[in-house]
Amino acid sequence: MRTGDLIELLGWVTAISFGLAILNFFVKYINKKYINKLGKEKKQLVDIYRKVMRLIVKNHKLAGTIAVVSVLTHFFIALSSNRISITGIIAALIMASIFSLGVYGAYINKNYKGMWLKVHRVLAFSLIVAIFIHIL
Numbered sequence: 001m002r003t004g005d006l007i008e009l010l011g012w013v014t015a016i017s018f019g020l021a022i023l024n025f026f027v028k029y030i031n032k033k034y035i036n037k038l039g040k041e042k043k044q045l046v047d048i049y050r051k052v053m054r055l056i057v058k059n060h061k062l063a064g065t066i067a068v069v070s071v072l073t074h075f076f077i078a079l080s081s082n083r084i085s086i087t088g089i090i091a092a093l094i095m096a097s098i099f100s101l102g103v104y105g106a107y108i109n110k111n112y113k114g115m116w117l118k119v120h121r122v123l124a125f126s127l128i129v130a131i132f133i134h135i136l
Contacts, residue, residue, distance in 0.1 A: 003081045004081075004083070007074060007077050007078050007081070007083060010070050010071075010073050010074035011074050011135075013066070013070040013074075014067050014070040014071040014095075015131055015135075017063045017064075017066040017067040017070060018063070018064075018067040018095065018127065018131070020056070020059070020063040021060055021063035021064040021124075022124050022128070023056045024056055024057055024060040025121060025124070027052070027053040027056050027057065028053070028057070030049075031049070031050070035049050035050070061102070064098070064099060064102055067095060067099075068096060068099040071091075071092050071096075072092070074088075074092075075088065075089075075092045087130070087133050087134040090130055090134075091127060091130040091131055091133075091134045094123055094126055094130050095127055097123055098120055098123045098127060101116050101117075101119060101120040101123070102120060104116055105117055105120065
């Protein structure tokens with residue numbers, strides 16, 4: 001496999017795993033705003049949605065960890081082959097910050113309503129923009 005192909009593959013692994021991690025926010029939001037308000041006649045839909053939601057929420061940390069490991073690998077291979085870009089550095093720094101805040105919130109602070117969570121979320125949405133700019 002060529003170095004460029006490996007860098008591209010790791011970039012896509014990063015983007016997909018980050019996409020799976022950020023789904024955590026969206027499924028919880030949809031559940032809170034819409035699913036919780038459905039009546040008993042939609043119980044089957046609610047049950048299916050919640051099963052999918054549990055799967056996404058349960059694997060949020062794993063998806064985030066895969067994203068940060070793959071972005072670091074992507075970064076170091078790009079760096080060693082002189083294919084580094086400023087947009088990639090910015091995106092990688094944002095992702096590393098998101099991951100650090102996640103570790104802080106989940107294992108050190110353990111307060112899931114603190115300021116760290118707001119910053120974690122804002123950075124996650126900023127990363128979407130950074131990834132698109134980097135890909136373009």
